[in-house]
Ligand SMILES: NC(=O)C1=CN([C@@H]2O[C@H](COP(=O)(O)OP(=O)(O)OC[C@H]3O[C@@H](n4cnc5c(N)ncnc54)[C@H](OP(=O)(O)O)[C@@H]3O)[C@@H](O)[C@H]2O)C=CC1
């Protein structure tokens with residue numbers, strides 16, 4: 001089955017590629033190389049534009065920062081301290097240790113479920129720090145050098161992961177990302193679950209430093225707004241509240257990440273390392289960055305309506321994810337036992353009623369509705385705060401396409417039947 005066709009088609013423009021990527025002797029994948037450059041450039045563009053007067057997403061950046069504005073040893077130190085703190089919290093005793101999916105060699109890895117605990121302890125530490133005089137509101141001024149330090153860290157980290165994979169046994173390698181093409185493999189990642197003892201790098205990075213970093217940046221922006229304007233704006237409160245709910249939810253239901261394709265299928269390379277450590281905290285906080293430099297008036301009636309949109313999105317997102325997780329854990333659980341299902345040759349069944357009978361990816365629908373609610377407090381006169389919504393639509397459409405091809409391979413005719421019975425993918429009667 002083809003993997004990451006958006007990268008691979010760039011190299012050969014064809015269909016039916018092998019799982020492992022470009023065949024021997026093919027030229028370096030221009031798709032992977034271009035993305036490796038384009039993703040950090042886009043992130044810096046967004047950071048620069050968010051603080052510029054016109055805040056034009058599609059225009060040129062206001063200026064090109066010099067190395068002296070990007071590079072700061074203090075920012076690198078802060079970035080490494082942050083990673084060290086999150087790593088220490090990861091190693092604390094967990095309320096539960098979960099088993100991952102079965103690996104090629106029939107073994108299962110074990111993962112600590114203590115992400116929510118890490119969020120709470122980080123909040124306590126930050127609270128203590130702020131009351132002792134830690135200048136959190138100075139963080140927004142350092143976003144550029146911090147993003148540079150995070151990008152550098154992700155790059156060096158991916159290099160080390162690539163080298164580590166050279167000595168890993170074949171059974172530890174990911175189905176993709178092992179084509180022999182250095183750029184392609186560096187980008188996608190070679191090893192499936194790189195670990196040192198029980199410390200799982202991919203699982204650690206997927207949720208904690210990036211997601212908790214994102215809400216910390218949001219909070220720093222809120223505090224700086226309070227210093228500048230006397231109090232945080234209603235729009236800033238909404239963005240902070242909505243995104244905190246999203247991050248707290250992800251960490252509370254951390255175990256669910258063990259069944260995502262990122263953990264089960266994808267190697268850990270530059271794409272995920274950069275995505276987790278730099279892209280998530282610095283671009284997902286774009287709305288709060290925009291609001292600090294471009295305050296938006298927002299009245300209570302409109303704010304209540306936006307809260308309602310977020311609540312509807314969250315209701316669908318959580319309802320769909322929980323329904324599937326409950327069903328996968330125990331199909332006879334009374335909460336899902338009455339739902340209609342289709343049997344498959346693998347023995348696993350597919351839900352065809354409830355949320356999963358409405359569209360084939362109801363959780364994506366809820367996630368997208370929430371993404372819209374995060375942009376609306378920023379008004380409708382700038383495209384920039386809608387970047388997340390646009391990028392996320394593209395990401396989920398691509399993800400849904402990949403997932404459907406994997407499900408078709410896994411479930412064959414049963415998946416065809418599911419597609420016939422539930423014809424829409426994400427938005428009922430539209431897509
Ligand atoms: N904010 C962000 O940047 C991102 C957020 N997300 C969010 O993370 C969450 C997880 O997303 P993701 O990992 O992509 O995928 P999903 O949680 O949607 O999982 C897809 C899997 O669910 C199972 N499945 C599909 N249809 C059915 C059905 N009808 N009945 C039972 N099982 C079914 C299949 O696996 P199997 O049959 O093997 O169980 C399929 O492979 C989502 O809520 C998504 O919105 C994801 C990516 C980025």
Ligand SMILES: CC(C)CCC[C@@H](C)[C@H]1CC=C2C3=C(CC[C@@]21C)[C@@]1(C)CC[C@H](O)C[C@@H]1CC3
Pocket residue numbers: 039206207246249250257260262271272274275276279280
């Ligand atoms: C830099 C690239 C454009 C792509 C990077 C992709 C990553 C940012 C995302 C891949 C899968 C993700 C998931 C989440 C965050 C974004 C990344 C890491 C969640 C943790 C978000 C919260 C949800 O509740 C679960 C998600 C799982 C997948």
